[in-house]
């Protein structure tokens with residue numbers, strides 16, 4: 001077993017999961033603040049130079065897990081939990097890429113949050129993707145998006 005501790009807490013506009021955009025075409029452009037705990041602030045040295053960050057956080061309100069999920073993008077079809085971004089996972093760990101707007105001491109102002117206000121943050125890393133777009137495959141999501149486009 002492992003134990004993790006929060007290094008920060010997210011301040012976001014969302015008090016309830018129903019307020020967070022979901023499903024096909026959902027845009028995550030809400031702004032929020034990652035409030036780093038004082039004992040970890042020194043770890044932000046140099047972070048201002050990065051435009052985007054990976055934020056690793058805990059689904060602290062998700063309860064139990066399901067190995068098969070019905071994500072809002074394709075709710076009529078089952079998908080294995082590890083082929084989705086469902087909050088109900090064996091290890092309730094989430095990953096969000098955000099844009100870093102600015103750093104204000106121990107506060108990182110970011111855009112693109114999709115977590116509840118008060119969510120514990122486990123880690124932050126610079127976002128660096130070296131995979132060219134033409135090499136990325138989007139699995140069942142690409143098919144679900146195409147079906148949704150066709151019915152619109």
Ligand SMILES: C[S@@+](CC[C@H](N)C(=O)[O-])C[C@H]1O[C@@H](n2cnc3c(N)ncnc32)[C@H](O)[C@@H]1O
Pocket residue numbers: 017018020021022058059060061062085086087093094095096097114115116119120
């Ligand atoms: C689909 S997950 C994706 C999260 C992250 N981008 C990922 O891919 O791991 C986002 C959803 O998690 C739920 N959620 C947000 N904050 C949560 C929290 N603190 N605990 C449990 N569920 C949360 C909301 O329903 C939100 O719409």
